[in-house]
Amino acid sequence: MDGVAESQRTLYPYVTGSSVVAIKYKDGILMAADMGGSYGSTLRYKSVERIKPVGKHSLLGASGEISDFQEILRYLDELILYDNMWDDGNSLGPKEVHNYLTRVMYNRRNKFNPLWNALVLGGVKNGQKYLGMVNMIGINFEDNHVATGLGNHLARPILRDEWHENLTFEEGVKLLEKCMRVLLYRDRSAVNKIQISKITDEGVTVFPPFSLKTYWEFSAFKNPTVGAEGSW
Amino acid sequence: MSPSLDLPAKGGFSFDLCRRNAMLENKGLKAPTFLKTGTTIVGLVFQDGVILGADTRATEGPIVADKNCEKIHYMAPNIYCCGAGTAADTEAVTDMVSSQLQLHRYHTGRESRVVTALTLLKKHLFNYQGHVSAALVLGGVDITGPHLHTIYPHGSTDTLPFATMGSGSLAAMSVFESKYKESLNRDEGIKLVVEAICAGIFNDLGSGSNVDVCVITKGHKEYLRNHLLPNPRTYVNPRGFEFPKKIEVLLTKITPLKEKVEVIEGDAMEE
Numbered sequence: 001m002d003g004v005a006e007s008q009r010t011l012y013p014y015v016t017g018s019s020v021v022a023i024k025y026k027d028g029i030l031m032a033a034d035m036g037g038s039y040g041s042t043l044r045y046k047s048v049e050r051i052k053p054v055g056k057h058s059l060l061g062a063s064g065e066i067s068d069f070q071e072i073l074r075y076l077d078e079l080i081l082y083d084n085m086w087d088d089g090n091s092l093g094p095k096e097v098h099n100y101l102t103r104v105m106y107n108r109r110n111k112f113n114p115l116w117n118a119l120v121l122g123g124v125k126n127g128q129k130y131l132g133m134v135n136m137i138g139i140n141f142e143d144n145h146v147a148t149g150l151g152n153h154l155a156r157p158i159l160r161d162e163w164h165e166n167l168t169f170e171e172g173v174k175l176l177e178k179c180m181r182v183l184l185y186r187d188r189s190a191v192n193k194i195q196i197s198k199i200t201d202e203g204v205t206v207f208p209p210f211s212l213k214t215y216w217e218f219s220a221f222k223n224p225t226v227g228a229e230g231s232w
Numbered sequence: 233m234s235p236s237l238d239l240p241a242k243g244g245f246s247f248d249l250c251r252r253n254a255m256l257e258n259k260g261l262k263a264p265t266f267l268k269t270g271t272t273i274v275g276l277v278f279q280d281g282v283i284l285g286a287d288t289r290a291t292e293g294p295i296v297a298d299k300n301c302e303k304i305h306y307m308a309p310n311i312y313c314c315g316a317g318t319a320a321d322t323e324a325v326t327d328m329v330s331s332q333l334q335l336h337r338y339h340t341g342r343e344s345r346v347v348t349a350l351t352l353l354k355k356h357l358f359n360y361q362g363h364v365s366a367a368l369v370l371g372g373v374d375i376t377g378p379h380l381h382t383i384y385p386h387g388s389t390d391t392l393p394f395a396t397m398g399s400g401s402l403a404a405m406s407v408f409e410s411k412y413k414e415s416l417n418r419d420e421g422i423k424l425v426v427e428a429i430c431a432g433i434f435n436d437l438g439s440g441s442n443v444d445v446c447v448i449t450k451g452h453k454e455y456l457r458n459h460l461l462p463n464p465r466t467y468v469n470p471r472g473f474e475f476p477k478k479i480e481v482l483l484t485k486i487t488p489l490k491e492k493v494e495v496i497e498g499d500a501m502e503e
Binding site: 153154 | 277377391392393402403405406407409410414427431434435
């Protein structure tokens with residue numbers, strides 16, 4: 001009996017997505033993630049959409065186990081459905097969805113059966129921008145700029161330095177591209193196929209995937225041991 | 233029973249006490265922690281030479297043991313080395329190789345080359361199989377040009393135009409990856425190095441306090457100790473130190489220490 005129960009708990013992730021980076025800008029939230037799904041150290045899936053709209057007011061980006069992300073989307077579908085059934089003119093905003101996700105993640109963690117994700121929840125409701133993050137152990141917080149996984153170490157220092165209130169859309173996209181480029185250079189599980197999404201009071205726009213330009217022409221990289229023959 | 237010959241240790245670490253230490257730890261004795269330099273160290277090649285940068289915090293677990301330590305070590309008049317990892321290991325290994333380089337200079341009559349320091353360090357670290365926990369950024373300018381190398385505790389090396397090491401290396405690397413260009417001039421180079429170290433200081437808990445910079449060009453070097461102090465003490469008691477009320481100061485006499493022997497200032501062996 002117990003043997004069956006044991007095999008039902010999540011012990012380690014299988015198909016994973018790498019970092020998600022998101023910032024608040026003048027009109028709402030901008031979120032970027034690459035489209036790779038890694039199976040261990042193999043790049044198995046190259047068109048995984050890791051940013052999805054939730055209800056009318058929110059965007060959810062996820063890194064970590066892809067199957068758990070799909071499960072979370074089903075939970076949220078049910079949540080939004082019940083909210084719509086009330087038909088009371090009120091709809092769940094990003095703060096409420098973030099709270100719901102926090103409860104779900106923390107609850108699963110307490111049962112030692114976590115949903116192996118780090119989620120980024122951003123949205124705008126009635127002109128109020130909201131951007132938050134939830135972890136697989138239930139850590140949640142709200143900030144002007146968030147990142148998951150290696151993005152915390154590589155992207156957040158850049159954002160702490162260069163983010164300011166009222167970024168325009170172009171400035172925001174440039175800043176996100178800068179972060180995703182550093183992640184592409186230095187994260188082994190990153191793919192050069194980025195998807196950016198934005199959410200404003202008017203609604204959600206998911207932009208088509210694009211690839212970043214990378215620069216490999218430093219003369220020192222081409223000929224690193226000039227003058228130091230034999231070393232590497 | 234034939235007498236067993238105990239061969240003397242041939243060098244390297246002796247692991248004789250490991251079993252006894254494990255037994256003591258089982259019995260509840262806590263092993264002493266070692267002083268680490270949770271660190272941000274960086275190096276950059278610019279058009280005239282090499283710029284090295286480092287923070288100044290030394291940690292012992294969660295405590296800051298030294299608020300203003302020196303992580304840029306002297307190797308030769310034209311070569312400096314930043315060290316991350318166990319403070320004792322980085323100090324000892326750079327001191328040792330610095331002495332070996334000096335002897336080599338006497339022997340050859342020439343200026344030391346960066347690859348010489350690189351090979352001496354790499355040999356030593358590989359010999360100790362990673363147990364000497366020193367991660368180094370070695371930079372200098374010699375007759376063949378400016379060079380920048382990273383050396384890992386297990387003995388592998390990389391030759392790079394820009395490099396970061398230590399716990400704050402990712403924060404510093406994000407600055408380098410987004411802002412590095414070829415043929416920077418001196419001011420731009422120093423500015424970029426300071427930005428990278430500050431990214432480490434403010435985003436990594438193992439790094440902090442001040443920024444040290446060292447600029448090495450052909451025939452000239454500048455060691456800018458505490459080039460930037462972005463963490464000053466904010467609240468200083470304006471009254472200074474006061475003796476407790478019960479103590480009465482009766483007499484104040486200051487005696488300067490007299491020199492018995494005149495010391496001739498020769499070639500100062502820098503620390």
